[in-house]
Amino acid sequence: MNEPDSVFDLLVRSWGSLQSFSKTVKAEEVDLREDVDMDDARRHILLFSADLYNRRRRHSSLGYGPPAEFAARYTAAQR
Template sequence: MSPTYPSQVWRVDLTDIRVTQGCVYLAYALDSFTREIVGWAVSKCIDAALALRALNNAPQACCPAPGLLHHSDQESQYGSRVYVDRLREAGLMPNMSREGNPYDNARMASFYTTLKTEEADLQDDRDFDDVQRHSTAFIGQLHNEERLHSSLGSVPPAEFATQYHGA
């Protein structure tokens, strides 16, 4: 799945972030072409509602490019009836990794490794609010607006998307 334009393939995943009293969970959607995180959400519960909030937080989810492929691993949150119904309602085509194939979602694993080593592990996150604040700053500002990606010609994802659209 090598996209040739924005909003052709979105990859989604969930991860946990340790806090003083256990952990909280982060769900996110990444545009495979621009490497931009287009939607994310944080929750105390790892459930379909978390995955759905991340999807609904992606502005393009209301009117995606025709045939946008939504790729996830086989976690139950992404296969739930409410989640799959929302994908179809939004015109997104659900696609899941092959069973036992860790390479299908390697780009997502790479993102959350970066998130954890450059953000979560360096913060003294004590609770949900800390993670909410820090992950929003990391994703919305640092990752999307400032972090240079060699695969994008050494520009940040948001700038790459803007250049692509000629704005």
């Protein structure tokens, strides 16, 4: 019987995705914007990650489709 993954195991496996996300945020959001202060920067990065990156941006690991579309297909297939 397999034991559940530890938090460390999950972090190690997702490290590449985290690095990719950080690189994308820097290239597509941070470097292209002049924020007023840290609160403004945080707000824009949160909006970027919640809206553009997670809902609309195409991801190669998901067959070049946006995560929202992938999730909808997955949910429909589970029914």
